[in-house]
Amino acid sequence: MRVLVVNAGSSSIKLALLGDDDELLASEELRRSEADVGPALVRFLDASPAVDAVGHRVVHGGAEFVEPLVIDAGSDERLARLADLAPLHNPVALEAVHELRRLRPGLLQVACFDTAFHATLPPKASVYALPRRWREELGIRRFGFHGFSHAWASRRAADLLGRPLSSTRLVTAHIGAGASLAAVAAGRSVDTTMGFTPLAGVVMATRPGDVDPGAVLWATRHGIGVAEAEDDLEHRSGLLGLSGRSGDLREVIEGADAGDPACAVAYEVYVYRLQREVGAMVVALGGLDALVFTGGAGERSARLRGDVCAGLGLFGVSLSDHERPDPDPDADVDRVVSSPGATPAVVVVRAREDVEIARSVRRVLASPAPSGRASES
Numbered sequence: 068m069r070v071l072v073v074n075a076g077s078s079s080i081k082l083a084l085l086g087d088d089d090e091l092l093a094s095e096e097l098r099r100s101e102a103d104v105g106p107a108l109v110r111f112l113d114a115s116p117a118v119d120a121v122g123h124r125v126v127h128g129g130a131e132f133v134e135p136l137v138i139d140a141g142s143d144e145r146l147a148r149l150a151d152l153a154p155l156h157n158p159v160a161l162e163a164v165h166e167l168r169r170l171r172p173g174l175l176q177v178a179c180f181d182t183a184f185h186a187t188l189p190p191k192a193s194v195y196a197l198p199r200r201w202r203e204e205l206g207i208r209r210f211g212f213h214g215f216s217h218a219w220a221s222r223r224a225a226d227l228l229g230r231p232l233s234s235t236r237l238v239t240a241h242i243g244a245g246a247s248l249a250a251v252a253a254g255r256s257v258d259t260t261m262g263f264t265p266l267a268g269v270v271m272a273t274r275p276g277d278v279d280p281g282a283v284l285w286a287t288r289h290g291i292g293v294a295e296a297e298d299d300l301e302h303r304s305g306l307l308g309l310s311g312r313s314g315d316l317r318e319v320i321e322g323a324d325a326g327d328p329a330c331a332v333a334y335e336v337y338v339y340r341l342q343r344e345v346g347a348m349v350v351a352l353g354g355l356d357a358l359v360f361t362g363g364a365g366e367r368s369a370r371l372r373g374d375v376c377a378g379l380g381l382f383g384v385s386l387s388d389h390e391r392p393d394p395d396p397d398a399d400v401d402r403v404v405s406s407p408g409a410t411p412a413v414v415v416v417r418a419r420e421d422v423e424i425a426r427s428v429r430r431v432l433a434s435p436a437p438s439g440r441a442s443e444s
Contacts, residue, residue: 068432069116070425074124075104075163076156082111083421084118091421092116104159105166112170120175121167122428124215124420125160126265127153128180130206135183135431138164138176146178153264155301177428184214185249185256192258192351209267211259213241213362215420217249220361224414225254227403228357236352238345241418242371243362244272244314248341250348258351260344266300269340272314275304276340309333316364316371338371342378355382357412366400366417376413384411 069092074081084093093115097107112118122135129149136142143161150158164176185193193209194202201207220239225232237251246269250258260268260276270276278300287296299308307314310333312322319337322330349355358379360372376384387406405413 068119068429070428071112071115071118071121072124072421072424073108073121073160073163073167074420074424075159076126080104080107080163081421082107084111084115085421085425089422089425094421104163105170108163108166108170118171118174120177120428120432122177122179122424123160123164124181124424125149125178126156126181126212127210128182129210130208132178132180133183133186135180135427136178137431138178142178175432177431179215179424179427181212181214182210184218185209185211185259187255187257188259189257195263207263209259209262211247211249211256212261212265213245213247213249214256215423216241216361216418217247217251217256217259219419219423220359220416221249221251221254223401223416223419224357224359227401227414227416228412230356236354236356237359238348238352238355238357239359239361240341240345240365240375241362242341242360242365243418245274246271246341246362246364248344248348250351252352258348260348269344270309270337271305272316273302273305273307275300275308306333306337309336316368320368320370338374338378341375345375345379346382349382355384355411357414358384359414359416361416361418363418366415372404372413372415382411383409384413385409386413 068087070085072083072085079096079098081096082094083091086092093111095111125146127149129152131145146161150161167174167176188209188211195207195209197207217239220241221237222232224237225235228235232254234253239249239251241247245265247259247261248269249256262268266274268276283296287293291299305314306316306319310319310322310330312327312330313319316337319330319333323334345358360366364371373386376386385406386404400415400417403412403414
């Protein structure tokens with residue numbers, strides 16, 4: 068089955084066509100400023116082999132969706148209800164669904180939810196200490212994100228280590244423009260750094276990570292409107308807010324090395340928050356077999372990996388003295404970068420959310436059981 072994976076985000080459209088054995092048959096990534104969803108899909112479909120099914124990455128599934136959903140005309144209302152949980156992402160995914168329905172009316176489409184991997188979080192990790200009305204009527208809880216990336220990274224790392232995933236404790240670090248860590252025990256997420264929205268956790272390119280909610284309330288009482296606050300937290304915080312220069316980690320490191328004090332502080336905060344949250348994930352696991360880096364910066368910045376690991380010696384984390392420089396971006400980056408036999412190991416894995424989504428599509432279409440079941444919790 069050839070599966071088209073559509074990852075329509077707030078700033079880009081990523082398309083990948085995978086074959087029966089997860090081989091990549093075609094791929095394209097466009098900035099939203101360069102193309103609307105419809106024309107981008109038309110060009111890709113016209114230039115690619117025939118597609119049997121489509122898997123859509125839907126960032127937020129809320130409490131309702133813990134498995135993929137086969138999309139039909141009656142699904143729109145259910146999916147539309149999720150829009151305000153991730154207003155920059157979910158509506159764009161639904162737009163892609165509608166465009167494909169118009170372009171290929173008979174094509175099977177499946178919604179795959181990035182939050183689903185974290186549906187296994189125990190109450191101690193998912194419940195906020197908030198009033199019952201907030202928790203039960205408004206449904207506010209910790210969901211976690213980057214689920215497809217964490218799932219793939221944990222599975223691939225276990226393969227590289229030659230260990231069964233069922234007996235492995237991993238901290239997976241997805242570090243890109245967005246960033247989150249997950250504690251993965253026997254293939255199941257038991258804790259993660261993001262929360263009700265993708266704003267929480269570690270410092271990111273333009274998002275702040277964890278912030279005292281009282282500070283946000285104070286700002287709204289002192290002239291920052293709710294819409295402006297949301298925009299600032301999504302687009303003008305994180306590395307960009309700290310450095311005043313860029314949200315791109317490479318540019319921040321360049322600035323720090325050139326003596327820019329704001330960039331130096333930004334990088335120091337960024338690394339420290341990653342180190343601190345790795346420690347929290349190790350506590351959730353009760354130990355650590357491997358730390359896994361994935362995502363753009365996690366895969367391509369040996370500098371970042373070295374600086375993060377340098378502060379984790381108390382857990383036994385260290386890199387090999389002979390780690391080679393990062394390979395060409397088009398090369399296979401998957402490798403163990405700690406010394407042979409070291410425990411915990413340190414592993415680098417290329418993010419392959421497309422593979423996880425394609426496998427989810429095949430699984431749900433092959434199953435006679437209803438898909439997209441609601442959570443019973």
